[in-house]
Amino acid sequence: MNSQTRVISFHYTLTNKAGEVLDSSRDSKEPFSYMEGVGQIIPGLEKPMALLNVGDVRKIEVAAADAYGIHDAQLIVEVPRAKLPNSTELAVDDQFQASGPQGEMLMFRVLEIMGDNVKLDGNHPLAGEDLIFDVEVMKIRDATKEELAHGHAHGGDGHHH
Numbered sequence: 001m002n003s004q005t006r007v008i009s010f011h012y013t014l015t016n017k018a019g020e021v022l023d024s025s026r027d028s029k030e031p032f033s034y035m036e037g038v039g040q041i042i043p044g045l046e047k048p049m050a051l052l053n054v055g056d057v058r059k060i061e062v063a064a065a066d067a068y069g070i071h072d073a074q075l076i077v078e079v080p081r082a083k084l085p086n087s088t089e090l091a092v093d094d095q096f097q098a099s100g101p102q103g104e105m106l107m108f109r110v111l112e113i114m115g116d117n118v119k120l121d122g123n124h125p126l127a128g129e130d131l132i133f134d135v136e137v138m139k140i141r142d143a144t145k146e147e148l149a150h151g152h153a154h155g156g157d158g159h160h161h
């Protein structure tokens, strides 16, 4: 990583194709900040964002494949309830980490509880969705030494973690 690595702060409203608002930075006082080149935001957003300047307002459409991936039916699995953490208090929409088919760590969500079995979904909740980001670039600056060492951006008022 070179000294040109930038931190970009922007406000966004995220909607899906149906026009439903899924997320917005405008609910919080501060814009969202990310460091370039480290995968802090999805690739389909980072690429067009890199071309923008402070004050630019854009509508950026990101196809599912460049956002949270296409929906993978193989990541919907049925497992015995007893194999899950917290199995006695399990509820629909609970989430927990487990290894996927390739051994990678995935976040699984409980879709359905069927007696002794539980149906889980390892897809990202936004998998398969084409997304639309309405963005406004608020600030662009060089990453600090500390941010470069940590591999992520820190918020406007300093450390967030």
Ligand SMILES: [Zn+2]
Pocket: 147, 150, 152, 154, 161
């Ligand atoms: Zn940090």
